[in-house]
Amino acid sequence: MISREVVITGMGINSCLGMNVTENLFSLTHSLCGIGEMTILPSHHKNTLPVGEIKYDNHALGIMTRFGPSTPRSVLLSALSIREAVLMSGISTEQVEAFIYATTVGGIDLSEIQMGRYFKDEKVDYSVFSTHDNGRSADILTSHFEISCRGMTISTACSSAANAILQAAEQIRRGLKEIVIAGGADALSLFTLNGFNSLMILDKSLCQPFDRDRRGLNLGEGSAFLVLESKESAQKRGAEILGIVSGWANTNDAHHQTASSETGEGAAMAMSRAIQVAELQPEDIDHINAHGTGTGNNDASEGSAILSTFTHVPPFTSTKSYTGHTLAASGALEAVFSVISLQQQMMFPTLRFHHPINENLVPVTELTPGTLKHILSNSFGFGGNCTSLIFSKFQKA
Amino acid sequence: MSVYVHTAHVIAPHRLTMKGASSGLAEPDYSRHIDIRQMRRMSKLIKMGVYSSMSTIEGYTGELDGIIVATGLGSISDTYTFMKNMIDRAESMLAPTAFIQSTHNTLAGTLGILLANHSYNITWSQRYLSLHFALQDAMLQLDTTDHRQILLTAADEVTDEVRNIIDQMECLPEGIDWSEGAVSFLISNQRRSDRDWKLIRQELIPNHFVADTIGPDWSDVFNCNNFLKLESLSPEHDLTMDIGHYFLTDAIGLGHLLSYPDVEKRDRFISLGGDEEHTSLLEFQRV
Amino acid sequence: METDFVEDFKQKLIERLNIKHIDPKDIDIDAPIFGDGLGLDSIDALEIIVMLDDEYNIKFNNPDEAKHVFTSIRNIANYIETQQK
Numbered sequence: 001m002i003s004r005e006v007v008i009t010g011m012g013i014n015s016c017l018g019m020n021v022t023e024n025l026f027s028l029t030h031s032l033c034g035i036g037e038m039t040i041l042p043s044h045h046k047n048t049l050p051v052g053e054i055k056y057d058n059h060a061l062g063i064m065t066r067f068g069p070s071t072p073r074s075v076l077l078s079a080l081s082i083r084e085a086v087l088m089s090g091i092s093t094e095q096v097e098a099f100i101y102a103t104t105v106g107g108i109d110l111s112e113i114q115m116g117r118y119f120k121d122e123k124v125d126y127s128v129f130s131t132h133d134n135g136r137s138a139d140i141l142t143s144h145f146e147i148s149c150r151g152m153t154i155s156t157a158c159s160s161a162a163n164a165i166l167q168a169a170e171q172i173r174r175g176l177k178e179i180v181i182a183g184g185a186d187a188l189s190l191f192t193l194n195g196f197n198s199l200m201i202l203d204k205s206l207c208q209p210f211d212r213d214r215r216g217l218n219l220g221e222g223s224a225f226l227v228l229e230s231k232e233s234a235q236k237r238g239a240e241i242l243g244i245v246s247g248w249a250n251t252n253d254a255h256h257q258t259a260s261s262e263t264g265e266g267a268a269m270a271m272s273r274a275i276q277v278a279e280l281q282p283e284d285i286d287h288i289n290a291h292g293t294g295t296g297n298n299d300a301s302e303g304s305a306i307l308s309t310f311t312h313v314p315p316f317t318s319t320k321s322y323t324g325h326t327l328a329a330s331g332a333l334e335a336v337f338s339v340i341s342l343q344q345q346m347m348f349p350t351l352r353f354h355h356p357i358n359e360n361l362v363p364v365t366e367l368t369p370g371t372l373k374h375i376l377s378n379s380f381g382f383g384g385n386c387t388s389l390i391f392s393k394f395q396k397a
Numbered sequence: 398m399s400v401y402v403h404t405a406h407v408i409a410p411h412r413l414t415m416k417g418a419s420s421g422l423a424e425p426d427y428s429r430h431i432d433i434r435q436m437r438r439m440s441k442l443i444k445m446g447v448y449s450s451m452s453t454i455e456g457y458t459g460e461l462d463g464i465i466v467a468t469g470l471g472s473i474s475d476t477y478t479f480m481k482n483m484i485d486r487a488e489s490m491l492a493p494t495a496f497i498q499s500t501h502n503t504l505a506g507t508l509g510i511l512l513a514n515h516s517y518n519i520t521w522s523q524r525y526l527s528l529h530f531a532l533q534d535a536m537l538q539l540d541t542t543d544h545r546q547i548l549l550t551a552a553d554e555v556t557d558e559v560r561n562i563i564d565q566m567e568c569l570p571e572g573i574d575w576s577e578g579a580v581s582f583l584i585s586n587q588r589r590s591d592r593d594w595k596l597i598r599q600e601l602i603p604n605h606f607v608a609d610t611i612g613p614d615w616s617d618v619f620n621c622n623n624f625l626k627l628e629s630l631s632p633e634h635d636l637t638m639d640i641g642h643y644f645l646t647d648a649i650g651l652g653h654l655l656s657y658p659d660v661e662k663r664d665r666f667i668s669l670g671g672d673e674e675h676t677s678l679l680e681f682q683r684v
Numbered sequence: 685m686e687t688d689f690v691e692d693f694k695q696k697l698i699e700r701l702n703i704k705h706i707d708p709k710d711i712d713i714d715a716p717i718f719g720d721g722l723g724l725d726s727i728d729a730l731e732i733i734v735m736l737d738d739e740y741n742i743k744f745n746n747p748d749e750a751k752h753v754f755t756s757i758r759n760i761a762n763y764i765e766t767q768q769k
Binding site (some may be wrong): 001038043044045104108111112118120124126127129130133134135136138139150151152153154155156157163167170171174176190191194195197199210234250251252253254255256257258265266269377380381383384385 | 402404464469470471476479480481482484485487488489491492496497498499500502503505506507510512513514515516517518519520521522523526527530533534536540541542562563565566567568581601644658674676
């Protein structure tokens with residue numbers, strides 16, 4: 001059976017830390033948290049819930065991307081990060097053989113405005129609902145970028161983009177595809193903000209992942225995409241290889257719709273299997289970009305899973321302390337952060353950490369240089385979905 | 398690598414199985430496969446999805462190496478409920494159940510819990526191509542030397558309130574309603590019996606090439622693509638009117654065909670799905 | 685003994701949580717409602733918090749605050765009655 005090496009030749013990102021890789025790197029390096037006051041999303045919770053909001057409204061994003069006014073915010077954000085990834089990779093979009101998208105929000109940010117009018121018996125623009133469903137976003141993007149293959153959308157809550165990258169890696173490893181774009185986006189919406197608020201897992205102050213006194217998560221928004229290729233394809237066209245996707249695994253906790261098991265069984269299985277797929281041992285993992293949302297349940301569960309997977313816990317961090325939880329996009333944002341870490345040989349801190357849950361679970365708390373070859377990135381979600389990815393440094397011959 | 402479908406179970410409109418019957422959904426007694434205790438939060442989509450999944454794997458005692466779900470709109474009833482609540486109450490004091498049930502991967506997650514299954518679990522949501530990509534992924538998961546089984550379930554629901562909104566969108570042809578239903582398939586990379594169907598071809602073709610791709614012989618071709626007008630296709634082989642129009646017309650059609658008496662006698666059949674641009678062509682052969 | 689108030693609260697709870705697997709008269713108002721008893725979970729706790737706000741104007745900020753109250757149906761009903769005095 002064919003087994004090709006899967007490499008990354010382009011990446012693009014936007015989040016409350018910045019609108020491209022360079023800006024995000026700057027914020028990470030200078031401990032600049034992007035979570036703060038809600039100024040664009042028109043929520044009644046404006047003054048109580050901090051969010052990781054991108055400070056461009058849809059009008060501005062539309063101008064930047066040349067999209068019309070009735071374009072979902074997640075699509076606008078995606079367009080920017082896809083553009084960055086494609087430019088960085090040097091490919092032309094005609095070469096793209098698969099486009100794997102991830103979202104939970106889809107076009108709900110526009111639908112909810114119309115539904116507000118609908119329930120108040122005001123005039124509704126029904127055409128807006130045509131962008132509601134998750135798959136439509138991928139179709140809009142493949143059309144916009146003149147990608148000839150049809151997009152495919154994964155929607156597995158907070159592990160969506162990680163699963164998109166996993167799917168791309170599987171297709172490339174088996175020799176089915178040479179060049180794939182994979183990633184995802186979730187913009188802030190009233191629906192998700194209120195949904196998470198109804199679960200009482202939102203922090204009214206800035207979140208503190210892995211801290212004994214953590215109170216919950218902050219929602220964020222953003223998008224990120226990777227251009228993934230077989231190593232042969234990348235080398236043939238002389239592309240710069242930014243990193244390798246060396247391991248991956250998708251498992252299910254099968255415990256509860258929204259809560260992770262106490263032992264983090266599904267998470268431990270995902271991490272172990274990803275390490276196996278990479279043909280590594282646990283001690284080869286130099287750093288973990290944890291899911292680390294800051295909720296009581298996730299951090300305890302993930303912490304247990306890390307302790308059971310690793311005899312010696314590698315340095316780990318939660319970049320959600322910077323960006324908030326970007327839901328479906330988080331796996332892709334954190335993929336980009338992992339590649340940046342490998343490139344810079346630097347680990348970014350978990351902000352605002354003071355007291356550990358367990359003395360063996362102390363995250364990185366300062367910008368820390370390290371010899372980083374393999375980074376594990378976790379994305380766990382509702383529905384018990386657990387996906388772990390391993391990114392490795394590419395050693396030039 | 399070969400792909401075999403062992404069993405399938407469909408929940409579909411009456412019209413599909415009983416010509417001349419009403420278009421309403423032919424729902425089973427869900428309690429046959431679902432504990433009443435577990436049903437209380439389940440939307441129609443979840444109930445249909447779970448019921449058809451349990452029916453499909455009934456009697457099967459082996460491992461499941463993956464649970465793959467395809468859905469176009471997810472539990473749209475729960476999305477609507479939470480949305481209405483949020484707007485009516487101006488975002489204050491909202492009950493969480495409808496929100497957590499509205500996420501697209503709720504069905505896959507529920508199946509994982511009910512089957513105590515920790516293996517590969519994913520949800521595809523790509524409109525009229527949802528089944529196509531879910532099936533493509535199933536084939537990927539089965540591409541291994543180990544003996545593997547995948548449960549693939551497709552489900553979409555609609556409510557009167559949602560139908561009302563779709564009507565106002567004016568995106569459907571005259572007299573066509575948005576439909577609903579669920580189907581499950583047990584698929585593996587090893588043959589189990591001579592009742593199996595082997596998937597020998599899966600292609601995505603631009604619609605204007607469909608006629609040329611199929612060639613002169615249309616006797617084994619069945620259409621489940623709402624957007625295709627095929628002159629060479631005999632009317633009884635067009636299932637779209639009886640299934641109804643929605644994102645999973647081809648999934649329901651496929652489930653139906655796999656156990657349809659007329660098809661059971663055949664050595665092969667071709668099922669067409671897809672949208673206004675592309676057709677998903679599936680060709681099956683008797684083992 | 686079940687007062688009218690407790691009975692009324694029990695009915696409201698059954699309706700809110702869509703409990704159909706057990707006959708209302710078989711529900712033991714003194715049994716624990718979480719875990720093995722009625723089989724409620726953390727999501728139900730949140731639903732009950734919303735219900736208490738909606739129906740009885742009683743507010744809890746989070747499930748932890750309500751833990752000592754949400755033990756049995758009778759206990760919750762008694763708590764509501766004392767709050768309303």
